[in-house]
Amino acid sequence: MRRYGAPRIADRRPIMLGYQASGAAPIVRGRPVENPETVATAIRIGNPVSWQQALAASRESGGWFAECTDEEILQVQKLLARTEGIFCEPASAIAVAGVLKDLELGRIGEGSSVVCTLTGHGLKDPDTAIAQSAKPVTVDAELKAVERAIREHLPK
Secondary structure, three states: OHHHOOOOOOOOOOOOEEEEEHHHOHHHHOOOOOOOOOOOHHHOOOOOOOHHHHHHHHHHHOOEEEEEOHHHHHHHHHHHHHHHOOOEOHHHHHHHHHHHHHHHOOOOOOOOOOOOOOOOEHHHOHHHHHHOOOOOOOOOOOHHHHHHHHHHHOOO
């Protein structure tokens, strides 16, 4: 992160934020989590190898670590799919969940530019998405039937 300041690729350094699932939040808690548990399986880590580097990046940039509940993570996973057409895994959805929470709490200033990295596709963890989804709709393989089903299921 520091190297971007030297050659003037950017005129200021980004503030680095980190979000962890409440059931697996060793950096937030300041100690390892012996039996981490969260729906966000890719971040179900009780003692991350790069803990100190992540904490240093956050502190040096004026950032912070915070946590999100599984419910918040899953709500945002659904929100991203419904409103943006992005099907990400829960471990990616936590980035947006954390930002939304920090915006609501006033921790991130109005007008701030925010970048969230969502690297994990929802198919990496399809069982979680299926468990919280409505039952699939079955229609005849005819254009009129498909159009009708789409119209009937659009949000009002």
